[in-house]
Amino acid sequence: MSQSVSPRLTALDALHRSLGATMTDFAGWDMPLRYGSERDEHNAVRTAAGLFDLSHMGEITVTGVQAADLLDHALVGNMGSIKPGRARYTMICRADGGILDDLIVYRLEADTYLVVANASNAQTVLDALTERAAGFDAEVRDDRDAYALLAVQGPHSPAILKAVTDADLDGLKYYAGLPGTVAGAPALIARTGYTGEDGFELFIKPEHAEQVWQALTEAGQEYGLVPAGLSCRDTLRLEAGMPLYGHELSTGLTPFDAGLGRVVKFEKAADFVGRAALEAAAERAEQNPPRKLVGLIAEGRRVPRASMAVVADGEVIGEITSGAPSPTLGKPIAMAYVDAAHAEPGPASSTGVCVDIRGSHEPYEVVALPFYQRQK
Amino acid sequence: MSNPKELRYSKEHEWLSAAADGVSAVGITEHAANALGDVVYVELPEVGATVTAGETCGELESTKSVSELYSPVTGEVVEANQDVVDDPSLVNSAPFEGGWLFKVRVSEEQQDLMSADEYTEFSGS
Numbered sequence: 001m002s003q004s005v006s007p008r009l010t011a012l013d014a015l016h017r018s019l020g021a022t023m024t025d026f027a028g029w030d031m032p033l034r035y036g037s038e039r040d041e042h043n044a045v046r047t048a049a050g051l052f053d054l055s056h057m058g059e060i061t062v063t064g065v066q067a068a069d070l071l072d073h074a075l076v077g078n079m080g081s082i083k084p085g086r087a088r089y090t091m092i093c094r095a096d097g098g099i100l101d102d103l104i105v106y107r108l109e110a111d112t113y114l115v116v117a118n119a120s121n122a123q124t125v126l127d128a129l130t131e132r133a134a135g136f137d138a139e140v141r142d143d144r145d146a147y148a149l150l151a152v153q154g155p156h157s158p159a160i161l162k163a164v165t166d167a168d169l170d171g172l173k174y175y176a177g178l179p180g181t182v183a184g185a186p187a188l189i190a191r192t193g194y195t196g197e198d199g200f201e202l203f204i205k206p207e208h209a210e211q212v213w214q215a216l217t218e219a220g221q222e223y224g225l226v227p228a229g230l231s232c233r234d235t236l237r238l239e240a241g242m243p244l245y246g247h248e249l250s251t252g253l254t255p256f257d258a259g260l261g262r263v264v265k266f267e268k269a270a271d272f273v274g275r276a277a278l279e280a281a282a283e284r285a286e287q288n289p290p291r292k293l294v295g296l297i298a299e300g301r302r303v304p305r306a307s308m309a310v311v312a313d314g315e316v317i318g319e320i321t322s323g324a325p326s327p328t329l330g331k332p333i334a335m336a337y338v339d340a341a342h343a344e345p346g347p348a349s350s351t352g353v354c355v356d357i358r359g360s361h362e363p364y365e366v367v368a369l370p371f372y373q374r375q376k
Numbered sequence: 377m378s379n380p381k382e383l384r385y386s387k388e389h390e391w392l393s394a395a396a397d398g399v400s401a402v403g404i405t406e407h408a409a410n411a412l413g414d415v416v417y418v419e420l421p422e423v424g425a426t427v428t429a430g431e432t433c434g435e436l437e438s439t440k441s442v443s444e445l446y447s448p449v450t451g452e453v454v455e456a457n458q459d460v461v462d463d464p465s466l467v468n469s470a471p472f473e474g475g476w477l478f479k480v481r482v483s484e485e486q487q488d489l490m491s492a493d494e495y496t497e498f499s500g501s
Binding site for chain 1: 414
């Protein structure tokens, strides 16, 4: 089988280049990493607003009279209980309970759902949903090319979006989505994000991406909106304690291992894929958890990176899953899975917890996640 | 961007100033600083340490990555830039000036240092 190795380009590729973006390969897509200073972009999202192109995300539409039944069978959450116009964070697991991906599912209408998968897992999720759809009166449709996805995130994002839409944003709650018009283009307007701030994600047709981007840029000028790349998206979600597939989540972990057992709804009637294995995982997590996901804050200035060892008293007690300098805290931070015995919060002086950074054991404070929570 | 004519450059994207009383300053180029992104941590060789041309003598850490600092010369370190240790963003904002990294009493230079024009061609910027 021959496959093209050239990266996929979003509808805004030329625009990113005209803005001087540093581009990076992400899951086969050529995406903006940063436009200028990633720290400035991060701070703009925390204090004003940032505009992201997230068109690499994988959209899958599920329709049909049994769409809800199919998703209740295929995913770990209670999809039938989502009210039309609302969204939910959930996961898709293997029969052995391992996480295939984490997802946001929007119920657009009673029999229409939009499933948004990570770019790196979109094909896997599409294949799994298609396979699990057997016997259900529902259709699974690959809509990756049907949408461009823009996100405007930050405290000023409601004011900015209001300037270019008539949609009732005040009535749009967190994790809700409604159809509307943005800068003249039909859009699904969702109050979701991956930054820890208030914000919106706009699912639009690729041919409208540029006009929507330009209109938001113009409307955002007086509010300090800046284009923002994937680099700051990663530090924003890390500060907010949000997991990233391939880092905190993998097929080797169940949602309970990741501290996200709350997304698994055993009370739903459907016999969903992974139920038996996840029941066992839930019990294990309750009685004898092997490792726990914790936050680490550096006492020094060297930055921990994914896969570095966490040590205490010379013994390896865990592993870093994500690490970066935190612009908000002004210190390096990380998420790590550590042995349950070392998961209690405390400074390095009492816990002895260090990160092995290229041979040097740097002291780290253990904290509960998240590192950052916005004032509501 | 333009690479100052009075400096010479290594393939590892360090610059070396002309020696004054046998002492040269070392930094990284604007091209390298841009490629790194926001520098958040700088580890420099200590004053009195001997650095060797072509070998690592410190590290520069940015949001996304860490990269080794190579010395373009052999010699004794006579000064490390404490300003850049305290405020690593100087490497991004003034790579050829306030963002210099350390000064060294040169005993031997790397053989293949480039002129500004050669480095501009080498780095593509």
